Structures are given as structure tokens and as C-alpha cells.
Amino acid sequence: MNLRDRFEQAFMPNYGVPPIALARGEGTRVWDVDGNEYLDFIGGIATTSLGHAHPALVEAVSKQVATIAHTSNLFLHEPEVLLAEKLLDLLNAPGRVFFANSGTEANEAAYKLALKYGRRDGRTYFVAAENGFHGRTIGALSLTGKRSIRDQFGPFPVEVQFVPYGDAAALKEAVTGDCIAVFLEPTQGEAGVVPPPDGYFAAAREICDSTGALLVADEIQSAIGRSGHWFAHQADGVIPDILTLAKGLGGGLPIGACIGFGDAGRLFDKGDHGSTFGGNPVSCAAALAVLDNLDLDHVKTIGARLRTGLEAVGHPLLKGVRGRGLWLAAVLAEPVSGKVQQAAADAGFLVNALQPDAVRIAPPLVVTAEQVDAFVAAFPGILDEAAK
Structure with a gap:
């Protein structure tokens, strides 16, 4: 019996069964029990401020x-x-x-x-x-x-x-x-x-x-x-x-x-x-x-980079971007946030289907410019997949 089946047998059903079983993390990266690697753009619901396993x-x-x-x-x-x-x-x-x-x-x-x-x-x-x-x-x-x-x-x-x-x-x-x-x-x-x-x-x-x-x-x-x-x-x-x-x-x-x-x-x-x-x-x-x-200047700089990058994504499914700092929502033109979440995971990124038409993007506050750029570059393809 795999871990998700064991979870379903042992826990009350208020969470359903989460689709991914995480095993470990380092910085802004996490790995599931099958060894798949993801960039974490949920941050434990805006919680893992310093990322995973920060030395301090x-x-x-x-x-x-x-x-x-x-x-x-x-x-x-x-x-x-x-x-x-x-x-x-x-x-x-x-x-x-x-x-x-x-x-x-x-x-x-x-x-x-x-x-x-x-x-x-x-x-x-x-x-x-x-x-x-x-x-x-x-x-x-x-x-x-x-x-x-x-x-x-x-x-x-x-x-x-x-x-x-x-x-x-x-x-x-x-x-x-x-x-x-x-x-x-x-x-x-x-x-x-x-x-x-x-x-x-x-x-x-x-x-x-x-x-x-x-x-x-x-x-x-x-x-x-x-x-x-x-x-x-x-x-x-x-x-x-x-x-x-x-x-x-x-x-x-x-x-x-x-x-x-x-x-x-x-x-x-x-x-x-x-x-x-x-x-x-x-x-x-x-x-x-x-x-x-925690480095506030970094949060402001990288948050602005992430927002600017997402706002420049010209895709019919992306209606807009709102939020502050490294706490953003990609607002969708259709109620398909669940599909965006799944497409992002398939592409190696964890985001959260917060509302039917909004996807929460809240990476650890130590996320790098290169990681933000990688997410922005992948986002049009993620939206393409969700729009199918």
C-alpha cells in the first residue's frame, strides 16, 4: 500500500488526499517520495520563510x-x-x-x-x-x-x-x-x-x-x-x-x-x-x-521581478496579477485553477489553486532571481496545458 493510500486509511477526510507526498526539501526545492523534484512556489502556505532546511x-x-x-x-x-x-x-x-x-x-x-x-x-x-x-x-x-x-x-x-x-x-x-x-x-x-x-x-x-x-x-x-x-x-x-x-x-x-x-x-x-x-x-x-x-530588500526586489515577469506573460488565460511582495495571485480568465496547479506540478513547480480563478504564488522568501525567471518562463506553457 502506497503512502497516499495509507493516509486515506488513517486520517479524517477533511483534507481529502493530497496529490503529492513530499519527502525532503532544501532551499526552495522539494522532492517527493518518488524522487521527482519541484521548485516550491507555495512555501508551506506562505510559511517556510527561509526555505527548507535553512542552515540557521x-x-x-x-x-x-x-x-x-x-x-x-x-x-x-x-x-x-x-x-x-x-x-x-x-x-x-x-x-x-x-x-x-x-x-x-x-x-x-x-x-x-x-x-x-x-x-x-x-x-x-x-x-x-x-x-x-x-x-x-x-x-x-x-x-x-x-x-x-x-x-x-x-x-x-x-x-x-x-x-x-x-x-x-x-x-x-x-x-x-x-x-x-x-x-x-x-x-x-x-x-x-x-x-x-x-x-x-x-x-x-x-x-x-x-x-x-x-x-x-x-x-x-x-x-x-x-x-x-x-x-x-x-x-x-x-x-x-x-x-x-x-x-x-x-x-x-x-x-x-x-x-x-x-x-x-x-x-x-x-x-x-x-x-x-x-x-x-x-x-x-x-x-x-x-x-x-530575513532580507527585506531581497523580498522587495525579487517580488517586483516575479510580478513584472508574470504581468508580461501575454496569455488569454491570464487575466492579471495582484498581491504584494512575494505573495501574489495569478488571476485567471476561467475557473481552471486546479488545472493550472496540476500543469505546474507536471512542469516541476508547486503552486496553489486558491480560488477557482486564482492561483496563489508564495515561494520561500529566499527564492532566487534565476528560480523566479525559470517559473516565469515556464508559466505560458503551464497555462497552455491548463487551457486544453
Whole structure:
């Protein structure tokens, strides 16, 4: 019985059966169990920031796991303190950090922070964006504007009003003095890497300031250099009240963070929230290695090269390219993203059929100019194959 058959027999069917079984990786290259080689332009869903088996990451994790791998939250350790300090330094704003294990857990922490804030003065509802994605646990799912994954698990404990993403007028109308918080992604990831119009986040900040609602920036996918900035909200000159992080922070190891700025960082009292594994020494060591070895200038340069190259592909199936940095979507003229994903794999490239008409392109942030050029050169043939 092969590995895919064994997977199907052993696992719940929520993922289906992935089409490729990966065995190992090095840099931006991965190999499957049959020895086929691919250039990884998914990056573990915008997660493997330094690529696979990066020497600094391997060294940091190996050294830490050989020193102490777990402490629980009953004891503190230096890697978590160093990481919290490093994040606050990069944010250049006064804040307090809570470490979790994933993006959905980071958003659960933000959800609970906001609830505590709102219940002090009788606020009753949240506002979030249509097609937004914040996670699959009940609190995070209640804020997720994707009906296909949300509706079957309701009703939810708190009212959430959904507004069209990027529509500042609709946001202003929805947010009143009874609104607890507004949850937004600086660019919507799972909706298809959809950036907002210029000025949208600044408008959201003004709306929240005028009503007293908290502004929560979900940067699970967009942060840690993925968009060309340490944090995507920095491009808009806006500081949220609460920021959530995960994915690229650990470079492949599980870690999430919820950061409250100003008063929002002091809302939790002792015992209000916790995590046994959150901020464990190994994941913190990995995150420190990511932050110490990530080159933002490289991301900006290579991201621009990738986008320019894709935009120059004159193919009837390619409608456009959107996104920021090394976090792009190839927008298709037909709903054939699954065929594009398969054709790309056949050609030796891993991409992600994100939406029926959008393919996510998010390589490790160490991808080279030569590798980007190879992908761009192969893309017309990939589209030809998908169009058959």
C-alpha cells in the first residue's frame, strides 16, 4: 500500500488526499517520495520563510531542542523574551505579546481580548469583512466571512456583521458605538490575495477611533516580510490596537502571536488566557532565526521581478496579477485553477489553486532571481496545458 493510500486509511477526510507526498526539501526545492523534484512556489502556505532546511534554522532548532524543548507557561525562558522584544522592536510601538501555536489560536486570543474590552461598557457586536478568513476554531470562525466553511457550525456566541472588503463607506455605516472591534486582513489571503484600495486601512483606523471600537489586523499570512514589509500594516502608516501573527514567523515550526498595543496589551488579567505549548523554546528559537536572517530588500526586489515577469506573460488565460511582495495571485480568465496547479506540478513547480480563478504564488522568501525567471518562463506553457 502506497503512502497516499495509507493516509486515506488513517486520517479524517477533511483534507481529502493530497496529490503529492513530499519527502525532503532544501532551499526552495522539494522532492517527493518518488524522487521527482519541484521548485516550491507555495512555501508551506506562505510559511517556510527561509526555505527548507535553512542552515540557521536547523542550527537554532537543534541547539534549542538539545538544551530545553519545553517549559509550559509555568516557567519563563530566554528565547520567548528575546522573541517578544524583537517583535516589539520591529513594530516600533509599545505593546504586549501573547504567544500561541497557530494563526487561529492567535485570533482566538484577539477575540477574547476584544470581548473583555467590549463588555466593560456594553458593546455588543463585531464587524468583519466578507470573504475574510481568520481561522476554524469557533471564535475565529465566527469572524470568518466565508459562508461555505462557516454556516454549518453556527449559531455563534456573538453577533458579527460582515461588510464588503475595501468599502470604507460600508465599514463606516456598520461601525457604531456598540461595535466591539473590527477584524480585517491588510490583504485578504484565502479570498485570493486581494489587496484593499489605497487608504482603506487608514479609513478603518479613523472609523475605529471615532467610535471607540478596536481595530484588529490579522496578519497571519501577510507579516514577517511576505508583503515586502515586516508587517503589512506598516505600508499604510497605521497601528492597529491588536495584531495577530503566525505562518511565516516560525519558518515552518508552529507559532502564533497576539500583540496588543497600548491599553489593549493590558486587558488580560492573570488566568484570563493561556497555552501549554504557546511560545515553547524550540519554536521561539526558530522564529528568532527567521527574523535574524530575513532580507527585506531581497523580498522587495525579487517580488517586483516575479510580478513584472508574470504581468508580461501575454496569455488569454491570464487575466492579471495582484498581491504584494512575494505573495501574489495569478488571476485567471476561467475557473481552471486546479488545472493550472496540476500543469505546474507536471512542469516541476508547486503552486496553489486558491480560488477557482486564482492561483496563489508564495515561494520561500529566499527564492532566487534565476528560480523566479525559470517559473516565469515556464508559466505560458503551464497555462497552455491548463487551457486544453
